[in-house]
Amino acid sequence: MKYVDHGVQGGVWSGQLGAKTAPARICAVLRGQVVAQGDLTPEGKGQWRVQIQLPAALISDGVHSLALIADDGAAGDPPSPAAMHLARLSLIAGSPLADDLQAEIATLRDELELLKREFRHFAATV
Missing domain, CATH: 2.60.40 (Immunoglobulin-like)
Structure with missing residues (x-):
């Protein structure tokens, strides 16, 4: 199926x-x-x-x-x-979820910035 x-x-x-x-x-x-x-x-x-x-x-x-x-x-x-x-x-x-989702998105943005910074550092040393 x-x-x-x-x-x-x-x-x-x-x-x-x-x-x-x-x-x-x-x-x-x-x-x-x-x-x-x-x-x-x-x-x-x-x-x-x-x-x-x-x-x-x-x-x-x-x-x-x-x-x-x-x-x-x-x-x-x-x-x-x-x-x-x-x-x-x-x-x-529900409205309580809006804050949870916004916090999760902020965390994902922070992690993405960290990965970008590390990738740039790695690319500069290669």
Whole structure:
């Protein structure tokens, strides 16, 4: 199976799935729990459009990482141990995170400046 992620638009996570046969179920999983079922629409031989309506309850302060899986489970079943991982989606929300991200970017900038300085020093001595 090959999955091409098209991202999230209007609360719908979508993509294109290429496989010989369609899986019995496509779903989004958060912390081991199925939080949304996906719809598969045929789009030619071995191609399906995947759409998952993300529940509004998922959008809350913090970082949440969803996994898109394909398995042969039924609606309401927990994810199968043999489920195939197709994609990952990170949702980040809330004002406390803005400060964390700005601090992380500042740290990355400092590290980049250090690497540039060391590279220039190395290049000058060679």
